[in-house]
Every structure is written in C-alpha cells, then in structure tokens.
Amino acid sequence: MSAAFDEKVHNTLADANLQLAIYRATARLIDHRKHAVTADALPDYQELRTEANAIKRHTIDHLDHYLEQFEANVTAHGGKVVWCQDATEVADFVLGLAKERHARLIVKSKSMTTEEIDLNERLEHHHLESVETDLGEYILQLAHQRPYHIVAPALHLTRYDVGDLFARTLGVANETAVEKQTLIARSVLREKFLAADIGISGANFLVADSGAVLLVENEGNARLTTSAPRIHIAVAGIEKLIPRAQDLAVFLKLLGRSATGQALTVYTSFLSGPRRTGEIDGPEEFYVVLLDNGRTKLLADSAKRESLYCIRCGACLNHCPVYRKIGGHSFPWVYSGPIGAIITPQFLGVKHEPALPFASSLCGACAEVCPVKIDIPKILLDLRAEVKQDERRDGRGRMERLVFKLWAWVMCHPRIYEMAAMVAAGVAPAENGAWLRKAPALMDVAPVRAWLSQRDLPPAPPKSFRELWRKR
Amino acid sequence: MSREHILHTVRTALGRSAGQAIAQPPPVRLRLPEVDLESRVTSMLSRVEALAGKTHRAATAEDARGYVSTVLAGRSAVASNAPFLRECGILSLPGVQSGFTDAAELRALCATVHVGITSADYALADTGTLVMLASPAEARLISLLPPVHVALVPAGRILSGLDELFTILPHPAAQTSSMVLITGPSRTADIEQILVRGVHGPGEIYVVVVG
Numbered sequence: 302m303s304a305a306f307d308e309k310v311h312n313t314l315a316d317a318n319l320q321l322a323i324y325r326a327t328a329r330l331i332d333h334r335k336h337a338v339t340a341d342a343l344p345d346y347q348e349l350r351t352e353a354n355a356i357k358r359h360t361i362d363h364l365d366h367y368l369e370q371f372e373a374n375v376t377a378h379g380g381k382v383v384w385c386q387d388a389t390e391v392a393d394f395v396l397g398l399a400k401e402r403h404a405r406l407i408v409k410s411k412s413m414t415t416e417e418i419d420l421n422e423r424l425e426h427h428h429l430e431s432v433e434t435d436l437g438e439y440i441l442q443l444a445h446q447r448p449y450h451i452v453a454p455a456l457h458l459t460r461y462d463v464g465d466l467f468a469r470t471l472g473v474a475n476e477t478a479v480e481k482q483t484l485i486a487r488s489v490l491r492e493k494f495l496a497a498d499i500g501i502s503g504a505n506f507l508v509a510d511s512g513a514v515l516l517v518e519n520e521g522n523a524r525l526t527t528s529a530p531r532i533h534i535a536v537a538g539i540e541k542l543i544p545r546a547q548d549l550a551v552f553l554k555l556l557g558r559s560a561t562g563q564a565l566t567v568y569t570s571f572l573s574g575p576r577r578t579g580e581i582d583g584p585e586e587f588y589v590v591l592l593d594n595g596r597t598k599l600l601a602d603s604a605k606r607e608s609l610y611c612i613r614c615g616a617c618l619n620h621c622p623v624y625r626k627i628g629g630h631s632f633p634w635v636y637s638g639p640i641g642a643i644i645t646p647q648f649l650g651v652k653h654e655p656a657l658p659f660a661s662s663l664c665g666a667c668a669e670v671c672p673v674k675i676d677i678p679k680i681l682l683d684l685r686a687e688v689k690q691d692e693r694r695d696g697r698g699r700m701e702r703l704v705f706k707l708w709a710w711v712m713c714h715p716r717i718y719e720m721a722a723m724v725a726a727g728v729a730p731a732e733n734g735a736w737l738r739k740a741p742a743l744m745d746v747a748p749v750r751a752w753l754s755q756r757d758l759p760p761a762p763p764k765s766f767r768e769l770w771r772k773r
Numbered sequence: 774m775s776r777e778h779i780l781h782t783v784r785t786a787l788g789r790s791a792g793q794a795i796a797q798p799p800p801v802r803l804r805l806p807e808v809d810l811e812s813r814v815t816s817m818l819s820r821v822e823a824l825a826g827k828t829h830r831a832a833t834a835e836d837a838r839g840y841v842s843t844v845l846a847g848r849s850a851v852a853s854n855a856p857f858l859r860e861c862g863i864l865s866l867p868g869v870q871s872g873f874t875d876a877a878e879l880r881a882l883c884a885t886v887h888v889g890i891t892s893a894d895y896a897l898a899d900t901g902t903l904v905m906l907a908s909p910a911e912a913r914l915i916s917l918l919p920p921v922h923v924a925l926v927p928a929g930r931i932l933s934g935l936d937e938l939f940t941i942l943p944h945p946a947a948q949t950s951s952m953v954l955i956t957g958p959s960r961t962a963d964i965e966q967i968l969v970r971g972v973h974g975p976g977e978i979y980v981v982v983v984g
Binding site: 362365366374385453479520528553572583 | 774775776778779780782783784785786787789791793795796798799801802803804854873874875876879880884897899900902907908909912913914917918935936938939942943944945946949950951952953954955956957958959960961962963964965966967969971972973974975
C-alpha cells in the first residue's frame with residue numbers, strides 16, 4: 302500500500318463528520334434505488350439487466366463497427382467526430398477551435414470523462430475560462446477538489462462548507478440555507494450560460510444508428526450547456542456506444558433508478574447534430590470527441606473487457622462497505638468505489654496503486670446492484686493475481702510465496718496439519734483471545750504486526766473438530 | 774492520424790478486420806402494455822403531481838385557456854409557435870408574446886419573462902414525462918430559461934411509456950436535432966442531499982391535459 306493511500310484512508314476513518322456524511326448520503330441513495338427496483342415498481346428489472354448486459358457485450362465486441370456507424374451518422378446530420386487518443390489531443394482540439402472561433406468562455410456540464418483528462422486545468426492553463434455548471438461540480442471547482450462520488454460529486458461537503466466557500470470565492474454573504482446557496486449559484490451561472498461561446502458536455506450514451514449524444518441530468522445545466530452557446534462539444538469515451546435509439550428503452554429504465562431511484566431523471570436529452578434548417582435555437586456547430594485514453598487496453602483483455610460496460614450509475618459505490626468507510630478521495634484516481642478499483646489499475650497499470658484490488662471484502666454487493674451485470678468481484682480477483690505476478694517479476698514477495706507454499710503443503714497433508722494444530726493448541730491459552738499479540742518476537746516482524754493490529758487468533762477450543770468427528 | 778490509429782487498435786484488440794460483418798445484435802426489446810386513454814391521463818396527472826408539478830385536466834380549449842390565464846396572473850410569458858397553442862387561444866392572452874423565429878431575440882426574451890408556454894409532442898403516462906422535439910414550432914429555450922414552464926398536451930398524445938415512444942419514434946434523429954424528455958421541475962440534491970427545485974431550469978411546471 303502506498304503511503305498516500307494509507308494516509309487518506311486513515312484520515313477519512315478518523316473524521317467523524319465525514320464518516321457521517323458518507324454514511325447518510327449513501328444510505329439515502331441505497332434506499333431510493335431499493336424502492337425503484339421492487340417487483341411493483343419495475344417488474345422486469347432482472348430481465349432488463351440481462352438485456353442491458355447482452356447489448357453492451359454485443360456493442361463492445363463489435364466496437365469498431367459501431368464507432369464507424371456513429372461517425373457516419375453524426376456527419377450526415379452536419380456534426381463532426383473528432384478522434385482523440387489522450388488528454389493532450391482533446392485539449393489541443395478545444396483550444397484550436399476556441400482560437401479559430403474567437404471563443405473566450407466555456408460552460409461545462411458534468412462529465413467524468415473530462416475529469417479523467419483534467420480538461421478544465423488544461424484549458425485554464427491557456428487562459429480559457431471553463432466553468433462547471435452542475436451545482437456539485439461548480440462547488441468543487443471553486444474548492445479545487447475532484448469529485449467524491451460519480452453521481453453525487455460534493456457529498457462530503459456540508460452546507461456550512463459551501464456557505465464559507467461561496468463567501469470566500471464569490472464575495473457574497475455567508476448563507477447556510479441550501480435554497481439560498483442554490484439561488485446564488487443559479488444567478489452566477491445564468492450569466493455564464495448566456496455569455497458562453499462553447500458548451501462542453503459528456504455523454505451518457507452515444508447512439509450509433511442516430512449519431513446522437515444522450516445526456517441525463519436533473520438541474521437543466523446540461524440542456525443549457527448544449528442549447529445556449531453557439532458551439533456544442535460532447536466529450537465521450539469510445540465505450541459509450543449503444544447500437545440503436547430503441548435500446549434506450551432498456552438503459553434509461555435502469556440508469557436513473559440505479560443512480561438516484563428516479564424512474565427518469567428530470568431531463569433526458571437526445572441530441573443529433575447542430576440546429577437544423579427551420580429550428581429556432583440550438584448550437585450552430587456540433588462536435589463529438591471520441592476518446593481512447595487507455596480504453597483500447599481494456600478492450601484487448603477479453604477476461605476484463607466487461608469493465609467497459611459501465612454506465613456510471615454509482616450504485617456500486619453506494620453499496621460498497623469499503624467505499625462507505627474510506628470515501629471517494631482515498632481512491633487514487635477520479636473513479637472511486639468498486640468500479641474505480643477495477644478500472645484504475647487497468648487504465649494506469651497495477652503498479653499505480655497495487656493495494657487497490659485488495660481494498661475490497663469481495664462481498665459481492667457491487668455485482669448484485671450493477672445494472673449491466675459487471676462481475677466486479679471476479680475482475681478484482683484477476684487484478685489481485687496480476688499484482689502478485691507483477692511482484693514476482695520484480696523479484697518481490699518471496700517470503701509471502703514461501704509462507705503460502707508451506708501453508709498449501711500443510712493443508713494437503715492432514716496428519717501434519719493435525720500435528721501442527723495440536724502444537725498450536727498446546728501453546729495457545731484457552732481463555733484470552735488476543736494471545737498472538739502478546740508474543741514480542743512476532744510483533745517485531747512488520748507484516749505480522751500490521752496483521753495483528755486489527756485481528757488475532759481466537760483461543761484454542763478444548764477439542765478440535767477432527768477429534769469430535771472421530772468420536773461422533 | 775488518431776482516427777485510423779484508434780480504429781486499428783480497437784480491431785486488433787477484438788481480433789476483427791476492417792469492414793468485417795458483425796453478429797446479429799440482441800433483438801430490440803420493446804413491450805407495449807394495453808392502457809386505455811383515461812388510465813393514461815390519470816397516470817400522467819398523478820405522476821406529475823408526485824414530482825411536485827401542478828396539473829389540470831381541461832375538457833375544452835376554452836377551459837385550458839382559462840386555466841393558463843389564472844396561472845399567468847398577468848405575468849409576462851413567451852409562447853412557442855405550436856399550432857395547438859393558437860388553437861387553444863393562448864396567444865391572445867394578455868402578456869403573452871409569440872411568433873419568434875430569430876434565436877437571439879427569442880433567447881433575450883426567454884431570459885427575462887416569467888413563464889414559458891409550450892405544447893409537447895408526446896407525454897409518457899407511466900413517468901409523467903413531456904417529450905419535446907425541437908422544430909420551427911418548438912424552440913429549446915422556452916421550456917428552459919423562464920422560471921415557470923406551462924405545457925399543454927392533447928390527451929391523445931399521451932403514450933404509455935418509453936417503449937411506446939421508441940416504437941412510434943424509432944429514429945428521433947430523422948425528425949429533429951434535439952428530443953428532450955422532461956420529468957418534473959428542475960431539481961438538485963447536490964448539497965447534503967437536500968432537495969431544491971429550480972436550480973437551472975424551471976422550478977415550477979404546469980401540465981395541462983386537453984381533451
């Protein structure tokens with residue numbers, strides 16, 4: 302475990318207010334989802350999950366075909382597809398276009414993909430103002446923080462934090478009523494919307510047979526971002542494709558319910574190209590940036606390819622006992638929770654944070670609530686194996702391997718196991734549980750000390766199971 | 774070039790060659806329940822109410838006009854160019870401006886008036902959703918910039934739900950550059966999960982079902 306990961310985890314655990322905030326927010330989201338997917342509310346929920354998985358599997362397995370079909374349809378509607386391999390190419394494209402069109406102000410709607418490539422920072426570095434407009438994202442931009450959660454980005458902040466932040470950064474009175482804070486943000490951002498030259502959105506889905514970008518949201522900021530400025534740029538990972546507009550009947554029923562328990566979010570925008578002849582408003586130019594940024598690496602691994610099915614609903618975060626303790630900022634990259642634990646090592650390499658695939662109890666809650674049925678625990682196990690192989694290549698972990706070899710050997714030889722157990726039982730006191738911890742020689746070995754800091758062996762029973770079995 | 778590079782990498786990863794045929798995608802899954810008109814209307818109205826929207830069932834165009842007049846209460850409004858609004862006599866209500874075809878002019882007005890009045894191409898009964906297709910009759914910003922949105926929908930336009938919408942409109946992009954589904958007033962819960970309505974879009978929504 303890296304020192305940074307360790308420190309963030311411990312700081313989060315030690316912060317009682319933060320623990321309460323995470324617990325409350327995730328509990329509420331769990332509850333909302335639960336009511337939205339009951340047999341009464343959505344009788345064919347499980348069928349829809351199976352269907353969503355099948356559609357995603359088919360699309361990802363034929364991704365080249367759907368990417369080309371999508372591009373052809375965007376072009377047919379007067380839009381343009383821009384292919385980018387990495388963050389630099391996206392920033393170069395946006396900066397180049399802004400320069401050509403003399404654009405000075407960009408409004409942005411929430412997008413994890415643009416967080417992934419630090420787009421705002423890259424644009425600001427070139428003196429191009431790029432303003433987040435989702436309330437939570439706007440707060441985080443002012444606070445210079447990254448999202449704490451995929452769908453509830455500012456869940457770790459209280460209204461008092463927001464009041465202080467607005468007073469400090471916007472020069473307004475310190476308001477602690479959430480309604481008033483929302484109004485402050487509304488009026489500041491309304492000016493930005495009306496003055497902006499470019500709107501940048503993400504995409505929840507890219508629809509191949511329509512050349513369309515689909516966006517779901519509750520605030521209306523994504524609609525404004527894609528309707529008010531004269532240029533709309535959607536930035537999306539190549540895995541966001543689905544084949545047909547009709548497939549949305551499956552995905553839209555799952556996404557809102559899994560994320561926030563809503564049958565549909567307040568706004569669902571299906572956008573295909575710039576304003577057409579006769580249409581009164583809407584952007585004059587429409588671009589879709591198709592971003593790789595490591596996704597093709599995941600695609601090449603057929604065992605873990607399903608990581609790309611994710612529709613970013615955040616349900617796995619809410620239901621994860623580890624996320625609910627260590628929070629979003631402990632994770633080493635923008636994607637947190639179980640989905641972050643499986644995609645971060647695949648995007649950035651297992652060396653980036655080798656402890657990540659191990660930061661799970663493998664309880665399986667994530668897989669159970671995943672609307673597209675990604676087998677997250679299985680992928681975590683695969684990644685653990687990769688971490689260990691990586692250690693082996695580097696000549697590390699010899700002692701661990703030796704211990705496990707010895708353990709395996711003992712487990713394969715019942716007589717020896719029994720003898721070892723008898724010896725251990727002879728040494729162990731019958732009363733006190735915390736007995737290994739009292740052995741100073743053991744506590745001198747760092748890994749053993751770390752292990753024993755949280756747990757110990759229970760006291761030995763008077764008779765072993767084997768003895769009882771023989772005398773039954 | 775990035776396009777060729779990405780496509781090549783994708784194909785290599787999948788073991789596919791350029792232009793190779795694809796397997797059949799899973800069949801489209803659309804289920805159409807039998808729901809009679811009255812049940813659709815009832816469901817639509819109750820779903821909108823559950824989302825804190827206001828509703829009215831108008832028997833006639835005149836009834837609809839009277840209700841909208843009460844909602845406006847003399848406040849300024851922009852109405853879309855939908856023929857249905859003219860049929861309902863909305864355009865002649867005091868304070869209502871309409872007939873805009875210039876984007877800049879419309880936008881400036883939408884940013885200052887109190888109420889935006891539109892029709893809706895369809896509505897979805899099971900979720901209380903308005904379906905709006907951008908066209909010469911319906912601009913995007915009328916249902917978005919003013920703090921209040923009033924929508925008049927003919928009862929016959931209420932569909933059972935998403936599955937019926939995508940059965941009727943298998944290719945929305947063939948008709949419009951923008952199809953928006955509106956389900957209740959604009960809302961946020963980004964601060965301490967406390968629900969606040971009207972953050973960027975309208976905080977109040979009125980759905981008038983006519984007929």
